[in-house]
Amino acid sequence: MRALGNxxxxxGVVLLGLAAFYLAExxxxxxxxxxxxxxxxxxxxxxxxxxxTAALLALRGLTAREPQTLSEATDWxxxxxxxxxxxALALLMDDLGALPSLLLFGVGAMRLLGSRWxxxxxxxxxxxxxxxxxxxxxxxxxxxxxxxxx
Amino acid sequence: xxxLSSLGLGFSxxxxxxxxxxxxxxxxxxxxxGVLPGLGPSAGIAILLPVTFGMDxxxxxxxxxxxxxxxxxxxxxxxxxxxxxxxSASVMTCLDGYQLARQGRAGAAxxxxxxxxxxxxxAGVVALMVLAPWLADFAVSxxxxxxxxxxxxxxxxxxxxxxxxxxxxxxxxxxxxxxxTVGYDVVTGRLRxxxxxxxxxxGVHFIIVAIGLFGVGEIxxxxxxxxxxxxxxxxxxxxxxxxVADWVACRWAILRGTIVGFVVGVLPGAGATVASFLAYAxxxxxxxxxxxxxxxxxxxxxxxxxPTTRRAPALWSRC
Numbered sequence: 030m031r032a033l034g035n036x037x038x039x040x041g042v043v044l045l046g047l048a049a050f051y052l053a054e055x056x057x058x059x060x061x062x063x064x065x066x067x068x069x070x071x072x073x074x075x076x077x078x079x080x081x082t083a084a085l086l087a088l089r090g091l092t093a094r095e096p097q098t099l100s101e102a103t104d105w106x107x108x109x110x111x112x113x114x115x116x117a118l119a120l121l122m123d124d125l126g127a128l129p130s131l132l133l134f135g136v137g138a139m140r141l142l143g144s145r146w147x148x149x150x151x152x153x154x155x156x157x158x159x160x161x162x163x164x165x166x167x168x169x170x171x172x173x174x175x176x177x178x179x
Numbered sequence: 180x181x182x183l184s185s186l187g188l189g190f191s192x193x194x195x196x197x198x199x200x201x202x203x204x205x206x207x208x209x210x211x212x213g214v215l216p217g218l219g220p221s222a223g224i225a226i227l228l229p230v231t232f233g234m235d236x237x238x239x240x241x242x243x244x245x246x247x248x249x250x251x252x253x254x255x256x257x258x259x260x261x262x263x264x265x266x267s268a269s270v271m272t273c274l275d276g277y278q279l280a281r282q283g284r285a286g287a288a289x290x291x292x293x294x295x296x297x298x299x300x301x302a303g304v305v306a307l308m309v310l311a312p313w314l315a316d317f318a319v320s321x322x323x324x325x326x327x328x329x330x331x332x333x334x335x336x337x338x339x340x341x342x343x344x345x346x347x348x349x350x351x352x353x354x355x356x357x358x359x360t361v362g363y364d365v366v367t368g369r370l371r372x373x374x375x376x377x378x379x380x381x382g383v384h385f386i387i388v389a390i391g392l393f394g395v396g397e398i399x400x401x402x403x404x405x406x407x408x409x410x411x412x413x414x415x416x417x418x419x420x421x422x423v424a425d426w427v428a429c430r431w432a433i434l435r436g437t438i439v440g441f442v443v444g445v446l447p448g449a450g451a452t453v454a455s456f457l458a459y460a461x462x463x464x465x466x467x468x469x470x471x472x473x474x475x476x477x478x479x480x481x482x483x484x485x486p487t488t489r490r491a492p493a494l495w496s497r498c
Contacts, residue, residue: 044350051357054372068364068371075360079353086346107402115395142402163215168226 041087048080107141114138126175132157182309189308192237201238205245212246213253216390219266223250248300251451252293259288263394268451270389271459286418291429294421299437306441314445321446329446333453336460358383385452435461 055076058069118134125133135153140146164170192198208230212223227246231239254265259276272292279288307314334352341348361372362382373379421429436458443454 051372058369058371062367065366068367068369072357072360072371075353075357079350079357082346082350082353086350089346104402108399111399111402138398168218 035090035093037090037093038087039090041083041085041090044083045080045087048076048083051079052076111138111141114141123173124175126177126179127172128157128161128179129175129177131160186305186308193241198238198241201234201242202245205242206249206252209246209249209251210253210256211249213250213265214256215253216257216263216265216394218250219254219268219386220247220250223247223253248296252296255292255296256289259285259292261394262397264386264389267386267389268455270393270452271455273393274459284418286415287421287425290419290421291425293419295429295433295436298433299440302437303441303444307445318445318447329443329453333456336456340456340460340463355388358388431465432462435465 051072055069055072058072059067060069060073061067114134114137118130122130132153135156136149139149139152144152161172165172193202205227208227209220209223212218212226213220218226223246224243228243231242234242251266251268254269255272255276257263257265258269258272259280262273262277264270264273272288276288276292279285334356337348337352359382361379362370363380364371370380439458439461440451440454443457444451
């Protein structure tokens, strides 16, 4: 099996980056208030805790005698494409409307999972109709309408 | 004695046929609503409250109670069948309930969850009525130090629940706390980490994170590993009813869960989610095979049959 990297080391570095970003945001918040602790108190300690544990994870990954490797069997392009699709769904839902964006995501996700075009379209349309009936018509949940009013 | 007579009067009213019918309607409606991800008991009550308008107070309250419990159970259904918690208290059900479903034992998991929930709920209500005066004093005496200790205990269960690396569990705990800091600070009322997005002012709700973790994780698992087959198990009605052996095997687990749920539930602010985490941690502690409750359960399963026809007793307490 071909080694694609050490997951602990990669995860540790990514988390270290997240901790750095979190601590940078925390630096704008006051650590102490006039009475008691400020809104930056807990985040500071959380950021430091994450940085320390992430460094430990990365170190453990790099110094392991038999380092784990990411499996070649994992379909990374499809996994990343699905994650990108989810992010796009969250970003576009307000502008495009909930139902059209869910329809696009449904078709795309089913195609990624190996479904044929007719199946993907029929199932996604059915799902969107069900969501519209259930949430919008019955429960009255105000889903984002978008330019098409859907 | 007065408490017992009050209890008797209450049960005599609640068990009248028309009140039971309203309870059944409430449970059915609540369950239908509860299976929708993100809609829990509170949302269920809020949405279905107009249904009770115009009704007499007693059947209306009974129906609302039915809606509440139905919605709670609806969350369990999705947890067991598709690994997506319907509401926050069913998150722990995903861990082993879904594994049981994948082994063809979804009926047993759903049946035992319903029965144990009914037993614990009934016992809790009766105990609350009997002990209410003393419990009120106890609950009011809970101050910030006690809540801090309770939260610390809840967080420390992360270490007990983890089956892999404790370091990664710790990191996940810290990440969860970090997500909890998004939105208004409860002490000062100022915004934190919203990045200019107004929707984040209310924070990141627990159930959204739970649904994302379990639901999206399951989808990604099926994409990543081509051999990973996702199947929604078929549940036959006969497999849902627990057998006598199930009752015997589950008695201590139900008792422990009842006590934990009652004690934690009495405290203002703790709630069902914390109770479910603590009860699960206690079961892992009590189990002989804490690393995998679902797998341990299968070892004590009687006469395994094909998934679609298996009558599956849930033998939790022997795990």
